[in-house]
Amino acid sequence: ETGVTQTPRHLVMGMTNKKSLKCEQHLGHNAMYWYKQSAKKPLELMFVYNFKEQTENNSVPSRFSPECPNSSHLFLHLHTLQPEDSALYLCASSQYRGSLTNEKLFFGSGTQLSVL
Amino acid sequence: GENVEQHPSTLSVQEGDSAVIKCTYSDSASNYFPWYKQELGKRPQLIIDIRSNVGEKKDQRIAVTLNKTAKHFSLHITETQPEDSAVYFCAAVTGGGNKLTFGTGTQLKVEL
Numbered sequence: 408e409t410g411v412t413q414t415p416r417h418l419v420m421g422m423t424n425k426k427s428l429k430c431e432q433h434l435g436h437n438a439m440y441w442y443k444q445s446a447k448k449p450l451e452l453m454f455v456y457n458f459k460e461q462t463e464n465n466s467v468p469s470r471f472s473p474e475c476p477n478s479s480h481l482f483l484h485l486h487t488l489q490p491e492d493s494a495l496y497l498c499a500s501s502q503y504r505g506s507l508t509n510e511k512l513f514f515g516s517g518t519q520l521s522v523l
Numbered sequence: 524g525e526n527v528e529q530h531p532s533t534l535s536v537q538e539g540d541s542a543v544i545k546c547t548y549s550d551s552a553s554n555y556f557p558w559y560k561q562e563l564g565k566r567p568q569l570i571i572d573i574r575s576n577v578g579e580k581k582d583q584r585i586a587v588t589l590n591k592t593a594k595h596f597s598l599h600i601t602e603t604q605p606e607d608s609a610v611y612f613c614a615a616v617t618g619g620g621n622k623l624t625f626g627t628g629t630q631l632k633v634e635l
Contacts, residue, residue: 411566438621449527450567450612450625463622497566503621511557512623514566 410434413498413515420488421523428483428518430498438503439481440512441473444495456481457503488522495519525550525617529626536603537634544629546613547595555616556589556596557623562609570611571598603633 411432420426432439441453455463456475470492472484481498499512526549536542548556557572573580573587573596580587584603589596600607613626 447532447627449529449627450614450623452622452624455622457621501621511569511572512559512567514568516566 411498411500411513411515413496413518415518416516417519417521419521419523420485422488422490424488425484425486427485428496428498428520430481430483430515432479432481432498432500432513432515434500434502434513436500436502436513437478438501439475439478440499440501441471441481441483442497442499442514444497444517450497453483485520488520490522493520493522525553525615525622525624527613527615527624527626529613529629531629532627533630533632535632535634538603538605540603542600542603542607542631542633544598544611544613544631545595546597546615546626547593548615548624549594550615550617551591551594553594553615553617556587557614557616558585558587558598559612559614559625560609561612561628567612600631603631605633605635607631608633 414429439456443451452465453467454473459475470487474482495517497517498515501512529546554575559567560570561567573589584601586599610628612628614623
């Protein structure tokens with residue numbers, strides 16, 4: 408049904424826990440993204456990876472650590488999070504071709520994170 | 524950096540009426556403007572997009588218009604149906620990059 412798969416769908420963690428979110432895309436894309444979606448806020452871009460290289464870190468706190476081992480997989484490692492980090496974390500992918508690119512994003516279903 | 528504002532935040536229409544959602548952007552170098560629809564509990568999905576060299580684009584009941592001079596673009600949905608109920612996000616892309624800046628979203632409710 409979808410080319411972008413995220414796990415887990417739901418996650419509850421304490422502020423001292425360490426957890427990881429996983430994203431996998433089966434679309435042959437070369438760019439992957441992490442977005443944060445909070446209530447009544449715009450989708451906030453966190454990280455962009457093009458060809459496995461991080462090209463954008465949108466001033467994200469160091470308690471969020473991304474990892475992109477290849478063009479198909481993207482992780483978001485979480486540690487010592489705060490309650491205000493509770494949100495829906497969306498992964499997306501696209502085929503980036505430079506200035507003539509069609510920036511059509513394909514989103515995953517997201518991980519609903521609750522930090523207690 | 525780019526700043527995208529979207530209005531209204533909520534919109535209720537009767538089935539069969541038209542709905543219009545408006546967005547403004549700040550960076551005159553922005554050249555690509557997609558619209559995403561997110562149904563409750565589901566992922567955002569692209570429904571229509573427009574490039575800066577085009578003033579209007581239509582796909583069945585949905586259309587997007589772009590005014591580069593005023594730096595605003597709008598989504599138009601005609602003959603609305605209950606399945607159009609969702610949150611709609613506009614976005615803008617600057618230059619040749621792949622960094623999308625999203626608006627805050629519009630909750631559209633189509634009432635029977």
